[in-house]
Amino acid sequence: MGPGPVNADPRILRAMSAQLVGQYDPSMTAYMNETMELYRGVFKTENEQTLLIDGTSRAGIEAALVSLISPGDRVLVPIFGRFGHLLREIAERAGAEVHVREIEWGTVFTPAQIEQAIRETKPALLAIVHGDTSTTVAQPLDELGEICERYGVLFYTDVTASLAGNAFEADAWGLDAVTAGLQKCLGGPSGSAPATFSPRAVEAINARKSIEAGIREAGDAVSAHPIRSNYFDLSMIFDYWGPKRLNHHTEATTMLYGARECARLLVDEGIDAAVERHRLHGAAMLAGVQGLGLGVFGDLDHRMNNVVAVHIPEGVTGDAVRGELLNDFGIEIGTSFGPLHGKVWRIGTMGYNARKDSVLTTLAALEQVLRRAGVAVTGGGGVGAAYEVYQDAAGS
């Protein structure tokens, strides 16, 4: 019940035990095409270039940034938590001239602040996290696409922590590039990064296309300024996933089976229903920790559905409580980074764990562990408050 990775849906693990097939076998390329279509549904996009990057969610971020950024490009990174710093770091290593704006952890930017920063820095690219698990808040993105379009700025976001647990619409919100991971609300293991790229992003990326030596044929593209990475060169990855089936990496077949099953389950449930499920169980967990008498960190109006940050009560050693929950009750919760390290616990309700029994069991165990640590908790207050949320939802 931490901020992710969380335990996977057993149906996804089962899908991953299927035997491999050859990488250009018609059944394998059909799986690849099917996976692209499934993720168009998950991201809510019509983008042709919707595919998997073979690596963790961080690999997806780096593939997007190193492919979109030419060394020297100006990139604007608004930072409201640990993962904004990561975007800055990756953009800098890709050779960008990075401009940052920082706000207090636990808050989000207004569209006017972003527009002002764009006017001041004239970036080629805006790179911003959607939901930053380090602070548990989600940056509203729905008004930023229009601003980016007005100023001719490419618009990238990382939705690893938020996708499928919080409303997200790649096309309606004007995103040019989006990357994710499986290990949060999608209910799978880390190791594959679904991603989608708008025609405008594809055009920018393909302008630097350079087919690698060893498989280059007469007439193939060679750029004087190729993308700095081979593994993350999206112009070749597009051709690998497209009808050319360019020989690039060897697809991580088992991870593809997992990513495909994550999306199949979501599309079966309905992506909006999955978001509503996360909203409900997240609300129950929030009410529960408040019902125990604990304080909650961050701007609750912009809280992610799938994770809540709880102030560690005065006089309590956060890691001792976490250890007792893990060792005696088999329940893992997290701490956080930087200014919040040791100050808050982060409790997740995501993916396979966005369930009533997980929420109630966690609250029941937390009450007992806190009581043993000497905290004056309200007996039954956590589970009771969560039950009320569930009853209200059932009655509505």
Next chain:
Amino acid sequence: MGPGPVNADPRILRAMSAQLVGQYDPSMTAYMNETMELYRGVFKTENEQTLLIDGTSRAGIEAALVSLISPGDRVLVPIFGRFGHLLREIAERAGAEVHVREIEWGTVFTPAQIEQAIRETKPALLAIVHGDTSTTVAQPLDELGEICERYGVLFYTDVTASLAGNAFEADAWGLDAVTAGLQKCLGGPSGSAPATFSPRAVEAINARKSIEAGIREAGDAVSAHPIRSNYFDLSMIFDYWGPKRLNHHTEATTMLYGARECARLLVDEGIDAAVERHRLHGAAMLAGVQGLGLGVFGDLDHRMNNVVAVHIPEGVTGDAVRGELLNDFGIEIGTSFGPLHGKVWRIGTMGYNARKDSVLTTLAALEQVLRRAGVAVTGGGGVGAAYEVYQDAAGS
């Protein structure tokens, strides 16, 4: 029965369906430590820094090269097949001044040729493929470490296609950096890249260590010239796998289970026994295709145990034969790249497929398909020749 990826050992797929645990759970960090130790056995090394890169084998190559190369460094890449071109490509994108030497596909370099090239180019790094599946030959490496040491050159090799199917000794041969993949002789799926780095390589890499913003603490390393990639920054990946447990990527747990099981099976069998198994079944396949009257490509004295390249007979459409084998017999074989595309078939005997029944079934099916294509094959000549190899081995 192609040149890889091949179907995985079912025991490995079963290991990959195990439930996830938290990334800093003591059982997870114990699995990570165990995996490091297992791969020390597989690589035959004492290197502390023996770990997994989260991506395909190509990710392992890029992690090694981008971390070892500072922009402007001279790198020597001797090329004897498609994957030598890949090393050149990745080194160039990492900013190296790359010098290549090329020889005819199907042959290998002599140590004297490599030494001569080192004298001429004075590289900081020698990067060379061990077994190049595109040509099916393996470059002897055992004398190159001593040469590299004499000239102060770091020595890197990619053993994706050869490891566990051909003799390899990282320490005895003086390697500084080695990367691999699971999808060939290790019998697993693509998506995790085992790698090992000598103390000398670690020192060179850590000289550029730069802990990323967002998790950097007072006193942490910051380099003026950090490694160009964040995802592939081995100095941080070392700290992630080491006692510091630096928060870098989120380990791809399911792929770790798979990589761990690949190594467990190998260590159970005995790494030398696994190489001998590949030698035996590879020899049976070689004798079999020759027994059918087919010609074999490349220098047989340096042939890899696990793949053979067969000349496509005059008048036969290679892809039609491959299609018939796949669609009617359920057996996949490969073609090759560049100058060999459409000229040879590549038939593998590796990992789970390095078995007598796989060899005999493939030869029996190939005989039938060739006969139907109008090739004058020796009836029973393939299976008979393979049987003789097995009988000789049993009698010896």
